[in-house]
Amino acid sequence: MLLFTAMFTVHAVRALPALAGVLLATATLVSQAPLQERDFLSRVRRLTIEGRRAGEGYWSSDGRRLVFQSEREPGNPFYQIYALDLASGDAVRISPGMGKTTCAFFRPGSDEILFASTHHDPKSKQYQQEEIDFRASGKERRYAWDYDPEMEIYSYAEKTRAYARLTSARGYDAEASYSPDGQWVAFSSMRDAYNRSLSIAEQKQLEVDPSYFGEIYLMRADGSGQRRLTNVIGYDGGPFFSPDGTRIVWRRFDEAGLIANVWTMKLDGTDQRQITDFGSMSWAPYIHPSGRYIIFASNKLGFENFELFMVDIDGRKEPVRVTYTEGFDGLPVPSPDGTQLAWTATRAGGSQGQIFLAQWNHEKALAALAAAPEKARSR
Amino acid sequence: MTTLASDRFDGRQAGSSGERLAGDYIDAELRRIGVLPLPGRPDLFMPFEFTAGSRDGGSIMSVTRIAGSTTTFRGAKDIQALSFSDDAEVTAPAVFAGYGLVVPESQGVGYDSYAALDVTDKVVVVLRYFPEDAEPRLRSILARYADLRYKALAARQRGARALVVVTGPRSPNSGQVVPMTFDTALAGSGIAAASVSDDVAAALFAGAATTLSATQQDLDSGNPHVAGIALTSTVTIKTSVVRERQTARNVIGYLPATTQAAEDKPWVVVGAHYDHLGHGDQGTSLASKDDAGQIHHGADDNASGTAAVIALAEALAEYPRRRNVLIALWSAEEIGLVGSSAFVNTPPVPVNQIAAYLNFDMVGRMSDNKLVVQAAGTSPVWGRALERANVAAGFDLTVQPDPYLPTDSASFNQAEIVSLNFTTGSHADYHKPSDTADKISFEDLDRVVEFAAAIVRATADAEQAPPFTKVDQPASRGGSIAGVRVTTGTIPDYATEAKGLLLGGVIGGGPADQAGLMKGDIIVEIAGQSIANIYDYTYALELLKVNQPVKVVYTRMGVRRETALTPGARR
Numbered sequence: 001m002l003l004f005t006a007m008f009t010v011h012a013v014r015a016l017p018a019l020a021g022v023l024l025a026t027a028t029l030v031s032q033a034p035l036q037e038r039d040f041l042s043r044v045r046r047l048t049i050e051g052r053r054a055g056e057g058y059w060s061s062d063g064r065r066l067v068f069q070s071e072r073e074p075g076n077p078f079y080q081i082y083a084l085d086l087a088s089g090d091a092v093r094i095s096p097g098m099g100k101t102t103c104a105f106f107r108p109g110s111d112e113i114l115f116a117s118t119h120h121d122p123k124s125k126q127y128q129q130e131e132i133d134f135r136a137s138g139k140e141r142r143y144a145w146d147y148d149p150e151m152e153i154y155s156y157a158e159k160t161r162a163y164a165r166l167t168s169a170r171g172y173d174a175e176a177s178y179s180p181d182g183q184w185v186a187f188s189s190m191r192d193a194y195n196r197s198l199s200i201a202e203q204k205q206l207e208v209d210p211s212y213f214g215e216i217y218l219m220r221a222d223g224s225g226q227r228r229l230t231n232v233i234g235y236d237g238g239p240f241f242s243p244d245g246t247r248i249v250w251r252r253f254d255e256a257g258l259i260a261n262v263w264t265m266k267l268d269g270t271d272q273r274q275i276t277d278f279g280s281m282s283w284a285p286y287i288h289p290s291g292r293y294i295i296f297a298s299n300k301l302g303f304e305n306f307e308l309f310m311v312d313i314d315g316r317k318e319p320v321r322v323t324y325t326e327g328f329d330g331l332p333v334p335s336p337d338g339t340q341l342a343w344t345a346t347r348a349g350g351s352q353g354q355i356f357l358a359q360w361n362h363e364k365a366l367a368a369l370a371a372a373p374e375k376a377r378s379r
Numbered sequence: 380m381t382t383l384a385s386d387r388f389d390g391r392q393a394g395s396s397g398e399r400l401a402g403d404y405i406d407a408e409l410r411r412i413g414v415l416p417l418p419g420r421p422d423l424f425m426p427f428e429f430t431a432g433s434r435d436g437g438s439i440m441s442v443t444r445i446a447g448s449t450t451t452f453r454g455a456k457d458i459q460a461l462s463f464s465d466d467a468e469v470t471a472p473a474v475f476a477g478y479g480l481v482v483p484e485s486q487g488v489g490y491d492s493y494a495a496l497d498v499t500d501k502v503v504v505v506l507r508y509f510p511e512d513a514e515p516r517l518r519s520i521l522a523r524y525a526d527l528r529y530k531a532l533a534a535r536q537r538g539a540r541a542l543v544v545v546t547g548p549r550s551p552n553s554g555q556v557v558p559m560t561f562d563t564a565l566a567g568s569g570i571a572a573a574s575v576s577d578d579v580a581a582a583l584f585a586g587a588a589t590t591l592s593a594t595q596q597d598l599d600s601g602n603p604h605v606a607g608i609a610l611t612s613t614v615t616i617k618t619s620v621v622r623e624r625q626t627a628r629n630v631i632g633y634l635p636a637t638t639q640a641a642e643d644k645p646w647v648v649v650g651a652h653y654d655h656l657g658h659g660d661q662g663t664s665l666a667s668k669d670d671a672g673q674i675h676h677g678a679d680d681n682a683s684g685t686a687a688v689i690a691l692a693e694a695l696a697e698y699p700r701r702r703n704v705l706i707a708l709w710s711a712e713e714i715g716l717v718g719s720s721a722f723v724n725t726p727p728v729p730v731n732q733i734a735a736y737l738n739f740d741m742v743g744r745m746s747d748n749k750l751v752v753q754a755a756g757t758s759p760v761w762g763r764a765l766e767r768a769n770v771a772a773g774f775d776l777t778v779q780p781d782p783y784l785p786t787d788s789a790s791f792n793q794a795e796i797v798s799l800n801f802t803t804g805s806h807a808d809y810h811k812p813s814d815t816a817d818k819i820s821f822e823d824l825d826r827v828v829e830f831a832a833a834i835v836r837a838t839a840d841a842e843q844a845p846p847f848t849k850v851d852q853p854a855s856r857g858g859s860i861a862g863v864r865v866t867t868g869t870i871p872d873y874a875t876e877a878k879g880l881l882l883g884g885v886i887g888g889g890p891a892d893q894a895g896l897m898k899g900d901i902i903v904e905i906a907g908q909s910i911a912n913i914y915d916y917t918y919a920l921e922l923l924k925v926n927q928p929v930k931v932v933y934t935r936m937g938v939r940r941e942t943a944l945t946p947g948a949r950r
Contacts, residue, residue, distance in 0.1 A: 045775040050762035089770030
């Protein structure tokens, strides 16, 4: 559930030379199957229009709403969280409007929505103004997600309009999602960088890239009982529950932050299984409501060319390519009934993402996965 | 829609009997729906005059040498008035002013052909186009001020009494007179202006210290300090332009507000042009040799938009509304947005009372669920309004901020009125007889109407009118096509956003066709200039030279390829 821009920029500079080699090595594996995008996606359309960019759209459990992040209000250049009614088209802001926010999720069986936010940080306004001034200066930067250590997870109750803070550990806490029964929250945290004394090498690592310390955690929906599930160096993030609530799917970066793969595990952190092995950045996995396959994004075909892929739930076969359109395609999220797909893409032009929506052909997806070759070990 | 595009209306050329029949048909449809004449008007017709065409009315020029011998030239081979010329007779000494170019200081380039030259009460002789060998950046700037109208203005402002244009020996179309271009202006531009042949130029330069050829050679480096020269002759020039004035009709009415009208700008305007090219004999037809002169049906362009506006009126009539909805079907769009300009220039309701204008131009050819909405930068409210309406409508929407469009919404943007234009984009039948009703996607046309109705209703019912945002014209556009003297035979696809110039087609047998380019190719580089969009492309075209092959880099099905393209001359 990490923002794709962050993905892009944080790793971009260091990854390029190494990745070029990887791409050469895997080039011969590119599928020759005559499948195309319209086999899986029909009535493709842009959903969000207002504002500079939007992304990370997640469905309510009845499939009638989508919660997402968007930069669309004057005065705050950072993402805020909005919930879009898919019948009326009305979008309402969920987050307080101040600071940075990211990664929202509807709590099943309740009126609550969680997201990560820095609005409690007294410097929020100052950061907003600095960013506005920077953009007004006409300078361009490859926007870097800064893993603000003030980022904490909140839940918002729509009826009472009350915010409840679920995390308080120093270090970036975000990328959270609820279990299907609404009782648990899986999330990513970089608290490990702040709650112990670091070696000199680790200290340096923190300055360059805090995401190195990212690990997956689990807590109850009220924020109690926080416990760590992963313990491997490198950025573990973007956890989501399987539809039956028994497993978590997430993506794990290697130590250098160059290569990511999709993994699954049980809720206690055991039985960790690697599902993909492209040797590129494979991330943003989400399990289809049928429980039979995972849709994810990978830049296997070119460093800046993220496309959607899908893979059977156990990763026995080669992943199947889903999108074939120029630009970024990532953060796929199927609707609860499995008939639609929301994802974030730049296919409308420009470099800023917006949320797209399409009909999802589940039958064709199953057929293509069944016809996919057994997985070849590339490395 | 099918009726509008039928043979009966004969291509609906502005001022023709086909256009009158189409106007009558639209009038009947609107009255059936309950659209009323505007307050104080008897019916839905708002006629306006326009220039349907112009021709030379027998311009003559005599060159008298100091020695006393006089040569007189007449006839289209040797002299032809420029289409914007005044009718006038002038006798005055001739002076040569190079390319007759004046670049405003704001461009950061010092170039003024008149810097050391007094042309008061003289006949100014200038070269057509701009210096041939100037370095690319300078060329691109000079090209923007090379339009003959601009040169005439510069001469007039410096006191000249007439402008005579020569196409130099080193330029494309060398020695030929400038063809009478189509110009919808109702009157001349305040100066006698004509182009002349190389024979006339020779007579003008006879006895001068240098030849035209040598002088052009000096000028072509782009050095502005090459002095103008006095010619040793006196010229008598008589220019005459015959402008054929015709009358066309906008069809305009309104659905009054059903409650007390909103105070903040109580009008919303929806419109489309209903005219088309007739049989295509007025310039912008793209018919091939085989079907030239046939009826240009204009089913998509713009029977589709006309039908959409009528259907929109019908849909809106069903609902209460807080603003008056003005329904406008324009004529004479195809010859330069003349109908909508007439409306804006002599508005039947004050333009500052218009909350927004929604235009529909070519909305009948939807493919892959793609709809383009243009001019969205004219108000900050459009992002949310489009997002909201499209959640239900479900189009794969492309939203473009640019309001500088070749359609009637541009007339409204010019008048600082918030606007939007809906289109499904260009296609291979554009401006050809084959733009017929059987190729229209009627179901999708209905969806466009439903989508637009939601936006009109939201706009009509809002307390506040949408605020207007002035969108800056892209800097690289300037004089654009005026400076382009070459043709590449490409048909850009404006509907689809691509990193580069996406080709909607190529003109058969044209330079692009011969270079092997085809529909669907994306041009990313031409002559070393990288191309990110249509503006970059227009800019790059200014740098090309006739018959000089350039490298074109393009992608086809995602694969990068190269070819050589040899531009031809645009006449």
